[in-house]
Ligand code: TXA
């Protein structure tokens with residue numbers, strides 16, 4: 001299969017930007033599109049055969065449910081039931097935006113493989129003109145996980161999607177770099193109090209200012225992971241990633257230690273280290289692009305300079321800990 005790209009650029013409100021994507025999606029195909037967080041790989045959430053193509057293209061385990069994207073709160077209300085005042089307050093406060101709400105799904109609305117057989121669904125209204133323009137032209141919601149190969153860093157550029165999906169999907173809508181660069185906050189509204197299953201740009205504090213107490217899943221001990229996606233290794237480039245305290249002397253020593261064995265080391269950090277073989281910036285917006293560059297450069301080891309004292313529930317630290325499998329360089 002040939003993978004085409006449509007560069008949106010100034011044509012964000014033009015009909016022809018979307019016509020091919022709409023046709024493919026109505027026909028049960030899959031299309032990659034930008035959101036404000038990362039690129040998504042979309043399919044008709046009511047069509048099990050279309051949704052199966054997402055799992056196949058990504059190599060995603062079938063027990064990991066997909067996020068459903070809708071164009072408005074009103075659309076969401078069609079697909080969810082038993083919504084509480086807190087659910088509605090979250091929708092009003094944060095949508096369109098980078099907050100996915102886990103709510104009870106109305107029966108028989110979605111293909112079973114979207115929710116991996118759960119009675120709940122993760123749903124959000126993306127805050128991106130291309131995603132919204134596409135959704136408004138479709139008579140169904142879009143199931144859309146991040147458009148990367150399963151286990152790899154999520155795509156923040158159309159080039160990343162092309163790298164992972166070429167030959168596997170017919171079309172990518174290229175809307176440039178995504179603004180946030182990390183996936184949405186996932187908030188389980190079916191728990192009491194609600195639980196943040198995945199931290200993101202929308203913080204615990206912002207949510208608590210709207211609906212009162214919420215908990216972080218990392219603080220709840222002894223529970224089976226409620227978000228099935230949490231149990232899989234994520235965001236990992238080819239080379240091993242280690243966290244390292246952001247202390248220049250310590251990092252210089254680490255660089256020498258790795259290079260002594262003839263290995264190439266990439267540093268992800270705010271400030272440049274001239275002795276490192278490669279240096280890439282480390283911010284929430286650039287993390288995934290930097291991890292992917294480490295792969296392109298064939299780095300043997302990646303050191304990510306962070307502070308061990310970062311706030312609990314920090315989204316970038318959460319992704320880095322997963323990429324490093326919680327390993328610290330010492
Ligand atoms: O920012 C985002 O959320 C991006 C863009 C494309 O919207 N999408 C995304 O989707 O990150 P995905 O599929 O890569 O991540 C979905 C996460 C997984 O951790 C999954 O386990 C969890 O949401 N999830 C989905 N439905 C769920 C449910 N019913 N209950 C618990 N967790 C759920």
Ligand code: MG
Pocket residue numbers: 145146154
């Ligand atoms: Mg993902």
